[in-house]
């Protein structure tokens with residue numbers, strides 16, 4: 001081939017490539033898309049993303065975008081058009097950990113999913129999940145936690161035992177089983193869940209914005225590791241299910257697992273759940289167990305951290321406890337209404353910490369007009385709950401920890417339209433009521449008996465979270481002192 005021919009081929013290739021890029025940039029099937037950042041050809045906004053996705057998206061997604069960054073945008077889509085925005089896309093990172101997209105949190109919005117969610121809520125409720133009978137279980141667990149705290153000497157990472165105590169509420173509902181605070185096997189499972197949440201979130205970053213990255217060696221390694229964590233969790237669930245199957249008595253329902261086993265019968269067919277393979281069962285447990293034993297305790301870790309970091313808060317909560325509950329009985333749920341400051345502190349913690357910074361991705365089922373813009377069918381919609389909770393327009397001083405923002409002039413508890421830590425709409429959190437009950441009872445029972453402080457000889461812990469599905473407070477130790485001002 002002569003040199004001039006080679007040059008012509010290269011020129012044609014360059015012109016074709018540039019034409020393709022110009023065509024891609026100019027091709028706009030929708031004229032009325034929400035405003036968004038100007039990305040680069042082919043790679044879009046990837047070069048603008050660093051490690052803390054919720055902060056990057058907050059910068060990129062000012063105003064309305066398909067990254068929903070304001071409460072108005074979230075309400076006008078996820079809440080107003082609940083069923084239109086209730087679908088979940090088949091994201092590549094979920095495909096790694098849940099290839100059939102089974103389970104409440106990952107499943108697409110279908111008739112099967114609706115039946116399964118209805119069944120799950122009903123089954124969880126019958127074990128006190130949504131009702132006040134859960135109160136007794138939480139109080140029993142808290143009594144054990146208090147005994148444990150009384151034996152502590154010197155600075156301690158109290159969250160290890162608090163996490164197990166809060167997880168026990170869920171394992172009692174699911175498996176009729178509680179674990180001791182030094183149970184290494186269960187501590188290992190909790191650690192596995194933490195790593196699973198972190199690695200799955202990292203896979204989302206790796207794969208969703210540029211799927212070709214799935215072939216890179218370190219992403220392949222992460223996929224393999226995340227599958228290994230998945231298996232470990234499913235082995236844990238499977239051992240409980242097998243134990244229940246072996247001891248199942250007709251007409252006797254001990255817990256959630258028994259409810260499902262009775263429902264599906266021996267041929268694994270149910271009128272409500274259809275064919276329910278063991279695999280499906282594992283993924284169903286997997287779809288709410290991590291939230292219950294990770295998100296709720298992680299929120300509690302933030303709550304204790306802020307309580308000690310802002311000593312006025314600890315004093316005010318203790319004063320309210322002394323006033324309303326006293327010291328001769330454990331706190332109960334009926335005390336909640338009379339304790340607005342304590343409730344406001346819990347709410348401010350969920351806002352300020354941004355414990356679930358980015359909502360799981362939703363998918364729009366049809367072209368929809370939202371606040372005057374078109375959200376196209378099948379597009380991924382991500383609510384940046386961090387941005388919603390740190391929007392200066394909505395909150396005035398979002399970077400200040402101030403529980404009083406949830407109280408009116410008379411001190412009554414008030415809500416705020418931009419407050420949505422459990423998300424809103426058809427896919428909002430199934431565990432909201434349980435989590436709120438746990439926070440109130442565990443928090444008030446601990447502050448009723450103990451005062452917490454940071455070890456005097458160490459620097460104050462950081463308030464910056466580590467990014468994952470949940471934003472985690474770094475480990476910290478507290479001194480636990482029995483209250484003498486009682």
Ligand code: HEM
Nearest residue numbers: 104105288291292296299356422423427428429430431435
């Ligand atoms: C402070 C604690 C918790 C927070 C902040 C939280 C937050 C959330 C958020 C933001 C979502 C996503 C909603 C959406 O996609 O729009 C969610 C979904 C979900 N949560 Fe929680 N959660 C918490 C505790 C729990 C607990 C204790 C459970 C246990 C049962 C649970 C079970 C679920 C389930 C099953 C879903 C999926 C719902 C669906 O897709 O329909 N969560 N949660």
